[in-house]
Amino acid sequence: xxxxxxxxxxxxxxxxxxxxxxxxxxxxxxxxxxxxxxxxxxxxxxxxxxxxxxxxxxxxxxxxxxxxxxxxxxxxxxxxxxxxxxxxxxxxxxxxxxxxxxxxxxxxxxxxxxxxxxxxxxxxxxxxxxxxxxxxxxxxxxxxxxxxxxxxxxxxxxxxxxxxxxxxxxxxxxxxxxxxxx
Numbered sequence: 237x238x239x240x241x242x243x244x245x246x247x248x249x250x251x252x253x254x255x256x257x258x259x260x261x262x263x264x265x266x267x268x269x270x271x272x273x274x275x276x277x278x279x280x281x282x283x284x285x286x287x288x289x290x291x292x293x294x295x296x297x298x299x300x301x302x303x304x305x306x307x308x309x310x311x312x313x314x315x316x317x318x319x320x321x322x323x324x325x326x327x328x329x330x331x332x333x334x335x336x337x338x339x340x341x342x343x344x345x346x347x348x349x350x351x352x353x354x355x356x357x358x359x360x361x362x363x364x365x366x367x368x369x370x371x372x373x374x375x376x377x378x379x380x381x382x383x384x385x386x387x388x389x390x391x392x393x394x395x396x397x398x399x400x401x402x403x404x405x406x407x408x409x410x411x412x413x414x415x416x417x418x
Contacts, residue, residue, distance in 0.1 A: 336363025
């Protein structure tokens with residue numbers, strides 16, 4: 237009668253010992269996979285939100301020269317956020333002066349201000365917050381001069397094939413060189 241009881245007890249002890257060796261590794265792997273999944277989901281949501289902000293454009297109902305003067309006036313007032321890069325390109329600063337690059341281009345009835353590229357830092361494209369501020373400042377400055385502005389067509393972004401940390405506007409044309417490439 238003691239024999240089956242001892243056999244079951246020994247089997248349970250062996251099962252507990254084996255489980256104590258296997259269970260921590262299994263729990264660690266499951267937790268790590270779950271964390272990676274959550275991190276990936278959060279990064280994708282953050283990237284999508286940043287790209288949605290960067291996709292906004294501003295249509296300025298004024299000749300290109302007037303629009304350029306207006307945008308440069310706003311940029312000069314905020315040198316820690318923006319930089320004039322020349323050739324109707326403007327830098328939006330995160331780490332470097334050209335982490336995101338906006339372009340003023342001729343459009344039907346005036347000019348169009350849009351982001352042409354954004355560098356990815358810390359897992360997401362940067363410049364969305366300052367870009368929103370730039371659009372607001374330019375709109376305010378334009379309305380003070382009696383110039384109408386409106387939201388322009390959205391830009392669609394894709395990763396640059398040669399540099400996956402660079403997001404470029406699809407069909408944005410020539411990509412200006414980075415500040416350190418000049």
